[in-house]
Amino acid sequence: MPRVEAPSKTSFNRMSRDDDSSLSEDLASHETQPSQDTQTIDTTSVQNLLEQHKQNLKRRRRQRNDAIKVAHTARMDDLGRAYERAKTQYQETVRAIQRPKLERLLQLIRNKREVQASIDDCVSQKAAAFMGTVHKIMLAADARSAAME
Template sequence: MSRDDDPSLSEDMASHETQPSQETHTIDTTSVQNLLEQHKQNLKRRRRQRNEAIKVAHTARMEGLGKAYERAKTQYQETVRATQRPKLERLLHLIKKKREVKVSIDDCVSQKEAAFMGTVDKIMLAADARSAAME
C-alpha cells in the first residue's frame, strides 16, 4: 500500500516523515560541532603531550651524550698523560744529562787552557832565562 492510495495521509505528513525537523537538525549540527571541537582539543592535547615527551627524551639523550663525552674526554686525557709522562721524564733526564756533559766539557776545556797557558808560561820563562844567560 502506497501513500497515494491511503487518503488519511496528507502531503504535509509525508514530507514530515522524510525530512528531519529544524530542531533535530540544529541539535545534530551542534552535537557534531561539539564532537569536532572535542576531537580538535584531543588532537591538540595529544600533540602537546607528544612534543613534551619528545623534548624530555631529547633532553635526557643530550645529557647522556654530554656525560659520555666528558667520560671519553677524561679517559683520553688520562691516556695521553700516561703515554706522555714517560716521554717527558725521559726528556727531562736527557736535558739534565746534557747539562752535566756541557759542564764537564767546559771543565775539561778550562783545564786544557790552564795547562796550555802553564806550558806557555814555562816556555816563556825558559826563553827569558836563556836570553839572560846568553847576555
C-alpha cells in the first residue's frame, strides 16, 4: 500500500505566499460588501422575520391572556357557586337553630296574651265588684240619711 503523507506546514505557508494578493483582496471585498440587491433582500427578509416574530409574540401573549381570562372566569364561577352553597347552608342552619326559638317565642306570646286577658278580666271583675260595693254603700248612706231626717 502506498503511503500518503500530509503536506507540511511549510508547504501551506509557501502556498499562501504564492497566491496573488490582488485576487485575495478582491475576494475579501466581495465577501464583506454585498450587492445592493442582496442587501435589500437580506434587510427585507430580516424585517419580515422580525415582524413575524412580533406577530407570534402578540399571538402567544393574546392566547396566554385569553387562557388566563378563561381560568379566572372559571375560578370566579366556582367561587360564586361555592359562596351560594355556603350561603344556603348557613341560612338553613340558622333556620334550624331559630325555628325552636321562634316556636317558643310564639308560645310565650300566646301565654302572655292569655295572662293579659285573664288580668284584664280580673281587673274588670274587681272594678265591677268595687263599683257594686260603692253603689251599695251609697244606697245605705242615702237610706240612713233619709232615715235620720
